[in-house]
Amino acid sequence: MGWFKRARNASAGQRVTRADKRQAKDGLAELSALNAERERLTREGLPGVATIIGIREDVATTTLGPWHELHLDVQLPDQDPYRATRRVALELATAPQITVGAQVPVRVDPRDWSVVLVVAPAG
Structure with a gap:
């Protein structure tokens, strides 16, 4: 337990x-x-869209449970696309939108583009 x-x-x-x-x-x-x-990136982050190109499950475990790595192709307005990785702690079965090939909204740290927050889609 x-x-x-x-x-x-x-x-x-x-x-x-x-x-x-x-x-x-x-x-x-x-x-x-x-x-x-999350609050900082929501407030300060550059808005963009990412395509999930891969998911590595169970790369780490913390008190929050299992963590998964999302491999992303990130597209910011007027910029060339680039690759980034984001770890997330969530139960993949409860997040059907998190699948390879899905496009998800993101916020990118303006000082370090390797820091990407996947934003929950509205509605």
Whole structure:
């Protein structure tokens, strides 16, 4: 049973260990850092479109779960396309739009074009 489920079940009288608390704290710190980057790139990033040309599954695991690498052909307005890689922590089965060949909106760090945020499509 994962730490999140144990923490959730604590209200039902189950025991939460120090390790569970530490994992929860680590998970919240990771989420906070990712959220800060997402907010910065949403605000400052250059808008573009990327085509997913490859997906490597389960390249890493953190407290958030499995991470996958998206290999992207990124196109910014009035620029030549270029290749970039973005790691994402999500369950691929719940994101049917994340498939090879799909075009997705992105935001690119204006100071470092290798930093690409895949933006959830509207609607």
